Amino acid sequence: MSGISFIELYVFVLAAFVGYQVISRVPPLLHTPLMSATNAISGISLVGSLVLAGANYGTVATVLGVVAVTAAMTNVVSGFMITDRMLRMFKRGDDRK
Amino acid sequence: MSGISFIELYVFVLAAFVGYQVISRVPPLLHTPLMSATNAISGISLVGSLVLAGANYGTVATVLGVVAVTAAMTNVVSGFMITDRMLRMFKRGDDRK
Amino acid sequence: MIPGVVIQVAYLAAAVLFILGLRGLASPATARRGMLYAEIGMLVAIVGTLVQHEIVRYDWILVGLVLGSVIGAPIAIYMPMTAVPQRTAISHMCGALAATLVGIAEYWRLRGQVPHAEMAALAFEVMFGALTITGSFMAFGKLQELVKGAPITYRGQNAVNLTLFAVTLGLFGYLVVQPAAAHVFYAMVGLALLIGVFLVLPIGGADMPVVISLLNSYAGLASAATGFVLGNNVLIIAGALDGASGFILSILMSRAMNRSFRNILFGAFGSQATAAATLSATTDKTVRSISAADAAIQLAYARSVIVVPGYGMAVAQCQHQVAELAELIEKRGGSVKFAIHPVAGRMPGHMNVLLAEANIPYDRLYDMEDINGEFENTDVALVIGANDVVNPAARNEPSSPIYGMPILNVDRAKSIIVLKRSMNPGFAGIENALFYNPKCSMLFGNAKDSLVQLITEIKAA
Amino acid sequence: MIPGVVIQVAYLAAAVLFILGLRGLASPATARRGMLYAEIGMLVAIVGTLVQHEIVRYDWILVGLVLGSVIGAPIAIYMPMTAVPQRTAISHMCGALAATLVGIAEYWRLRGQVPHAEMAALAFEVMFGALTITGSFMAFGKLQELVKGAPITYRGQNAVNLTLFAVTLGLFGYLVVQPAAAHVFYAMVGLALLIGVFLVLPIGGADMPVVISLLNSYAGLASAATGFVLGNNVLIIAGALDGASGFILSILMSRAMNRSFRNILFGAFGSQATAAATLSATTDKTVRSISAADAAIQLAYARSVIVVPGYGMAVAQCQHQVAELAELIEKRGGSVKFAIHPVAGRMPGHMNVLLAEANIPYDRLYDMEDINGEFENTDVALVIGANDVVNPAARNEPSSPIYGMPILNVDRAKSIIVLKRSMNPGFAGIENALFYNPKCSMLFGNAKDSLVQLITEIKAA
Ligand SMILES: NC(=O)c1ccc[n+]([C@@H]2O[C@H](COP(=O)([O-])OP(=O)(O)OC[C@H]3O[C@@H](n4cnc5c(N)ncnc54)[C@H](OP(=O)(O)O)[C@@H]3O)[C@@H](O)[C@H]2O)c1
């Protein structure tokens, strides 16, 4: 635990603004891939879990860490793969053979 | 001087994203007011100058501080007033008497 | 010092790449490149983390990573597109699980020696995380039909839920003041898990998409809170992006459905009864049923057709037949367009994905605003398993629960053919006057079977 | 602890209010409310700062605040709208001055005892700040015509400038390694001041808007660097917003002018000579000059008129006469629209502000893309002091320097009346074939005088 500095609130607020603006620009056409893309990105909680599973914090921490790594990695892998699978399906008229 | 923490880079990068997105949405109609509005907002350097002028850092610092406060305050006052003066001029057809 | 800088740079790069990735989704042309950025961002963040000093052994990490990939990849490869809502629910569960476990481990490791501000973030993280775990699991169960889809209600339900909330919030407040109270911490986690279940029980299966999106934003908030606890900015940023996405989608959905959050979360949708009543009151109106042969003739000679897909297309999984039919009509010289209502189906973008899967180019899918003017000049509007999104009551019956919701103006087309199995209502549980419109013919039956018949007949014509 | 929290909360609120303020500028309907947010943000930030412990005396602060208001308010109240570019330049000078002075004072106060990373930010701040001070002042001089507007060039100029840059960067690098070298610090400030002058000297007065926008982004960067030095996030955020705005506007301008940054900064626009040559080569073509009386008759009986204002309208300050003429034509039953090219005039949005000042509602100002299709069905296109933005060479002469720049299709109107003083070229210094078009008549003279005559004649008609 590295202590909360106030500046992290700035990061959160600014990121929320960026998120709001970026996501508002996604057309309905791509809302389903958007959902799976954000699922994949949310797998970034992996970075917290990795430390837990790999540091020597005791058995309980390691076990919880491994479960957390598994859960997060599932999101990353399936999220990105599904998004890509969906996006590959979207074609313009002139791309069609 | 309070030391640069890496997290300030996050703030800068995120703010640049927000700025880019917000400003891209301003229509050409309002580009002139936009210029004066950002001038006014840039007057926020006032907050640095105020400390300089008001803390007891010695004569040199105080003199530089007062000049800086004056310069920044000029921007704030004239920037916001001009922006408002311009924006008051923009009217829809049905607002016109 | 050096590994510290490496990891900070890696995380900043990851955050920027995630943002660029989501920006790419602004258009199908840039979407895949965007996702590549996001994937690189993830890789950079993971590699950056692995060089951190605190990590001393990699064996367990490897176990987790391999397990996760082994679970994730088959889901992604074999999952039918119609199961996207369920998968999304499960994915929120996984995300929330990871956040919650990290939070619990952190608390356990520090044995409650947590400063007050950090404790607030930590408690927030596990509370939102825990309720998202069970809530998402319940949502998954309802969508996968493991649990009864209908709202489960009982007397005093709201009172029970409110009490649960109040107690949990009380524990939260106590913890912030007394971070060392471990039993309170674990009690709060347990209660939050219960809340997740109780929150979703009274909500109907069909309202799940909104609930899922809300849970999405909760999972994002939990993840951002983890970032606060660990002092990790990329977690904060990714959590905020995730939270914003869930929030925006749930707003869009409830707006397009013309309902408020409150109504969805606490309404327990009591409209089944009313719907039945209206239905019986109007059975004296006549419905024109049509044979596949007759419908095929109409379609074969139509110069312009607009296809309006709805949830029924997803149920029947007939998107490939729809594409085949469209191609057939076009070969005969007719024009075919697809009209996509923003909440057709059961999740945002549902129809788009299914039609894309059937190889229909996305520039032939029209948003509601873009196509609504064209129905007047259209020979046949072919409604495939859509119901609420074409219900004229939204336009002209102020007493209807969907009044005010924007709809596709199918009733303005020169003729209308509706493919559905029965006269049963759709999601909103209300009757549809469109089906009694003299211009409208009903082709009853499972949409897939009906389409196969239509295709055979047109080929023969 | 408590004042620390107060100030942090104040700064966060200010940052959010600034962002909301700029978001408001997305539409004229929300713009004033947005600016109110930004003003509140500024107030909150100032008040928050004043409660800081470090501030022990308020007398000098008050002097600065009062002086600033006394200087700022009259500028805002009495400045004519045509002087906006100059004021913007001066304002960047003030902003950069404040940033630079804060940086110098900080360095002075710490007597060079600055850690390396901080020193990099500090040196960046004073370097960009200093060159923006003099650069903006030069730009102001050229725009206000205190300095000769034409590019000032001499042999070896680029070599001199590059050497200056290189030396300054060298000093910058040295300082980061040896922060205590005070003489190097002050030498760098001096050189940066010189660079500002030399950078702007070779750039023509008309290219100033792009330069001003670039200086705007430099001022923003300097301000953000101040934020890094002082550990002040609201400065970082405001600086980033400012920088983004300057950057985007200069990109938009150079794109709409079909020129690269490099060309503007180092091109010294040598086209005057070429322009004169082309002009003389074509004097055998005929130009139809028209009297105010004849032009008035055409306008009086036109059913549809599109007014195309350009830089000449700003020079003649005749926006009120333009509005009067438009009203007159409309009273007689004609329709009048205004076509605004994105780089008409000399700064972004120039024509919009002037016409708004003359009380013309903004929904009658049409962007280029929206009106270009309408010229064909227009009886009279009335070009008031515009030249480059209606030059058909941009469309059909690949050798022209403006080839490829999007233009207003004035030449497609049924007839064209151009108000200008002579056959002189406009900003780009090139000839305009439009003026030789058989459908085009020239009404020579200062635009204001011509408009007054037109108005009198139409009233009499
Ligand atoms: N898209 C979203 O994000 C979202 C989220 C939440 C809620 N919703 C709601 O979902 C509704 C969507 O409207 P909608 O028009 O797409 O669907 P709908 O109103 O739910 O109607 C679907 C129709 O399809 C028919 N159907 C079902 N299975 C079929 C099959 N195998 N073959 C043929 N027909 C079949 C059903 O009639 P039969 O039973 O007679 O066959 C039903 O009337 C809206 O009310 C919307 O508010 C959407």
Ligand SMILES: NC(=O)c1ccc[n+]([C@@H]2O[C@H](COP(=O)([O-])OP(=O)(O)OC[C@H]3O[C@@H](n4cnc5c(N)ncnc54)[C@H](OP(=O)(O)O)[C@@H]3O)[C@@H](O)[C@H]2O)c1
């Ligand atoms: N808007 C921006 O942000 C921006 C920034 C930088 C550069 N620019 C450049 O500026 C140019 C703008 O094009 P433009 O068509 O608006 O202007 P322009 O091409 O510069 O032409 C202005 C015309 O107005 C005439 N004029 C000047 N004073 C006049 C007066 N008192 N009465 C009547 N006529 C007068 C001049 O002709 P006479 O001398 O014969 O009267 C001149 O030909 C473009 O080339 C653009 O790239 C624009």
